[in-house]
Amino acid sequence: MDDCLFCKIAAGEIPSSKLFEDDTLLAFYDIDPQAPVHFLVIPKKHISSAADLTEEDAALLGHIYAVIARLCKELGVAESGYRVVTNVGEDAGQSVKHLHFHVLAKRSLAWPPG
Numbered sequence: 766m767d768d769c770l771f772c773k774i775a776a777g778e779i780p781s782s783k784l785f786e787d788d789t790l791l792a793f794y795d796i797d798p799q800a801p802v803h804f805l806v807i808p809k810k811h812i813s814s815a816a817d818l819t820e821e822d823a824a825l826l827g828h829i830y831a832v833i834a835r836l837c838k839e840l841g842v843a844e845s846g847y848r849v850v851t852n853v854g855e856d857a858g859q860s861v862k863h864l865h866f867h868v869l870a871k872r873s874l875a876w877p878p879g
């Protein structure tokens with residue numbers, strides 16, 4: 766999609782610090798980390814937010830979570846724990862309108878979130 770920051774990152778038009786990439790998704794470190802480990806996982810196809818997911822995205826979502834689980838094992842945070850979160854809309858603070866999953870780890874994370 767034109768004028769979408771994460772579509773441009775997915776296409777390699779804007780550089781990112783990549784952890785993993787395949788045909789359907791990209792995992793890269795957040796530019797403004799909120800924890801010692803903070804990366805994002807995005808589908809390569811443009812989906813505006815989790816509010817636009819349909820049953821047809823079931824395989825994609827399963828793949829995203831499987832990749833997150835594998836990356837967290839590789840990064841050594843699977844045992845200490847991590848948080849996966851996706852913000853939807855204004856009240857949740859979604860600033861980039863392309864579906865992304867934050868993965869935060871290596872510090873104690875407060876609950877409930879602010």
Ligand code: 5GP
Nearest residue numbers: 781782793794795796797852858859860861
């Ligand atoms: P949101 O606020 O929409 O849930 O999360 C967007 C995230 O994207 C933020 O954590 C922000 O730091 C990150 N971000 C924004 N622009 C860039 C960028 O150009 N590169 C990377 N790696 N992360 C970005």
Ligand code: ZN
Nearest residue numbers: 769772811863
């Ligand atoms: Zn996009």
